[in-house]
Amino acid sequence: MKLTSILAGAALALGLAGAATAQDKTKVGFVFVGPIGDGGWTYEHNQGRLAVEEEFGDAVETIYQENVPEGADAERVLTQMALSGADLIFTTSFGYMDPTINVAQKFPDVKFEHATGYKRADNVGTYSARFYEGRAVQGHIAGKLTESNIIGYIASFPIPEVIRGINSAYIHAKKANPDVEFKVIWAYTWFDPAKEADAAQALIEQGADVILQHTDSTAPQAAAEKAGDVYTFGQASDMAEYAPMPRVSSIIDNWAPYYIDRVQAVIDGTWESDDTWDGIGPGMVGIGEISSAVPEDVKAEALALKEAIANGDYHPFTGPLNKQDGTAWLAEGETADDGTLLGMNFYVEGLTGSIPQ
Missing domain, CATH: 3.40.50.2300 (Response regulator)
Incomplete structure (x- = not known):
């Protein structure tokens, strides 16, 4: 009886210890x-x-x-x-x-x-x-790569985060290539491969030979690969299975x-x-390997832009910049404040179309 009690007590103690460990x-x-x-x-x-x-x-x-x-x-x-x-x-x-x-x-x-x-x-x-810091780098590469001068953008929802990305990519594509035109399709989804593939196909049919995306699947890459001679960029992850074509680089969320x-x-x-x-400086936003499909001089420019953003020498939203309707936004050398960026609900000058309400 005494041995049984001892064993029972030991078992109880072990059980309580296990419970304490689970709780900890x-x-x-x-x-x-x-x-x-x-x-x-x-x-x-x-x-x-x-x-x-x-x-x-x-x-x-x-x-x-x-x-x-x-x-x-x-x-x-x-x-x-x-x-x-x-x-x-x-x-x-x-x-x-x-x-x-x-x-x-x-x-x-x-x-x-x-x-x-x-x-x-x-x-x-x-x-x-x-993410807009990474979009600046992508925009520069896209502006240099396009031959049709039409860049497609698959957007998810019309929230400030997405609008910032479109603006940043456009500003830097335009700096790289003044003849660039953006075509934006709103997919109204974060992840729907069928919708994303349809959006990519529609942009390709409108003449886009470079496609950016703020949606989460690899369907746009697959659509571009099927079409041929269309460049894409990885979104949130490297999507490196599509390198060196059609994916030429990526924004990586770390x-x-x-x-x-x-x-x-x-x-x-x-x-x-x-x-x-x-952003890029602290390492929360990464730029995936820039593939061999990108000319070496363009790659060097993109990496220099990334470095300038990372060390604080350059802000992607630096004036002079106007809003889409032509009203002044940022003066020469002026940079956007975080409050405006966090609530961004407008396109910059040069972008066509309207932001859905």
């Missing part, structure tokens, strides 16, 4: 708008999640939900994650902003981080990358250092709501 483990959730295999935006966020697992090992457990629509479904998924014991939840698409705020109010002890949004709370931080830093802050008890907006 930090649980981190990720909500993704697309599939983790999209090859672009969600793929890179998931790479960041995997980097967290590698960095912290058994001290951290990560959970994720992919293909979560923006809106009510996101609120349901976030609620379930919070109820499951998540200590920190990253919500990785603009349309998750209000659902994140709503759920955070109900779970004040859970930390939330929302990508690309602007609404914060005591337990909600925001983060994004200055979320891993940020995710590791914020998880460490939760573990240390030092996490505070904050707003982070980093």
Whole structure:
């Protein structure tokens, strides 16, 4: 009887120790708008999640939900994650902003981080990358490569982040080639390979021989490859399987250092709501290898532009610049302030068409 009691007590102690260990483990959730295999935006966020697992090992457990629509479904998924014991939840698409705020109010002890949004709370931080810096480099290359002088742009939704990218790419394509014309198609999706392929095909039929995109699949690359003699750029990830043609370079979103830093802050008890907006300099925005399809002199110019942006010698939105209607925006040498960029709702002079409301 005594031996049985001892064994039972030991088993109980081991069970309690196991429970304590499980409770000590930090649980981190990720909500993704697309599939983790999209090859672009969600793929890179998931790479960041995997980097967290590698960095912290058994001290951290990560959970994720992919293909979560923006809106009510996101609120349901976030609620379930919070109820499951998540200590920190990253919500990785603009349309998750209000659902994140709503759920955070109900779970004040859970930390939330929302990508690309602007609404914060005591337990909600925001983060994004200055993708427009990478668009400047892409625009320069695109302006130099086009022979038809028509550059196509597949846009997702008419939000400031996307509008900034179109403007930045156009400004620098125009500097490289004054004859450049942009044609923009709004796909109204972040990830829909069929829609993205149709948009690419429509742009090719309109004469575009270079296509930029702010959507997440590799479908535009496949459409360009099928058409032949059409250059593309990787979006959010390298999409290097299409190098050296049709993809000639990429914007790469590097979320891993940020995710590791914020998880460490939760573990240390030092996490505070904050707003982070980093670019090429800090390494949150990367430029993928510029392929051999790009002439060496153009590659050198693009890398010099990247370096100037990285070290702060050059700002992609530097005057003189006017708005689309011809009204003055930035004087000679003046640079855009972050407030204007974060709320950007206008095209710069030279772009045709209107921004959907």
